[in-house]
Amino acid sequence: MARFRESTGNSPFPLQRTFCCYALRAVYRQDKRSVLSSEEWGDALTLETSEREFTARFAAFAADGTLYPQREGSPLLEFASGGRVLYLFDRSGPYAALPGPGRVVVNGVLDPQGTAPVPGGPEALSVVGVSAVEGVGRVLAVMPGALVVQARLPMVLGGFGPLPEVAVGDWLAFRTLPPLHGFLAP
Secondary structure: OOOEEEEOOOOOOOOOOEEEEOOEEOOEOOOOOOEOOOOOOOOOOEEEOOHHHHHHHHHHHOEEEEEEOOOOOOOEEEEEEOOEEEEEEEOOOOOOOOOEEEEEEEEEEEOHHHOEEEOOOOOEEEEEOOOEEEEEEEEEEEEOOEEEEEOOOEEEEEOOOOOOOOOOOOEEEEEEEEEEEEEEEO
16 A cells, blocks of 8 residues: 655645655546545556656666756756756655756656647657646657657656557657656666
């Protein structure tokens, strides 16, 4: 059973509560409005068992860029890569990110309304709001529960429902839900 810590502090997302957990499972119903009971979990896909495991699993797809200093108490990483500045929910813990060159696994949850295969490029990435993106990119990897898309920078994209039917080398137009997550890679 996952144990949750709830944080509603000084967040740039005042209407959204952030849940940090020791074991995160895909337990949302398809309508994303309610959570499955532990009896209903069954074979629910494990998105991550820990921040370290997730980072190790996707480190090969970390984006190279520049980390900027964090404001004291802020849960956001400011990360410049691929000609864009992204504000990422820091999943590696406070004081782990040092300013300067860095590698970050950028992770987003796909918005099914704005995601579909497309016939081709070019790569594009636009920031939407504080911490979401939309773009077009080439699929680098397809694995259970995740796609890796190169859209100016590599991004690990998952979803609460089924992922689009794509293969490595296909092109995908996508939009993420806020916030994007950032995992510091070695």
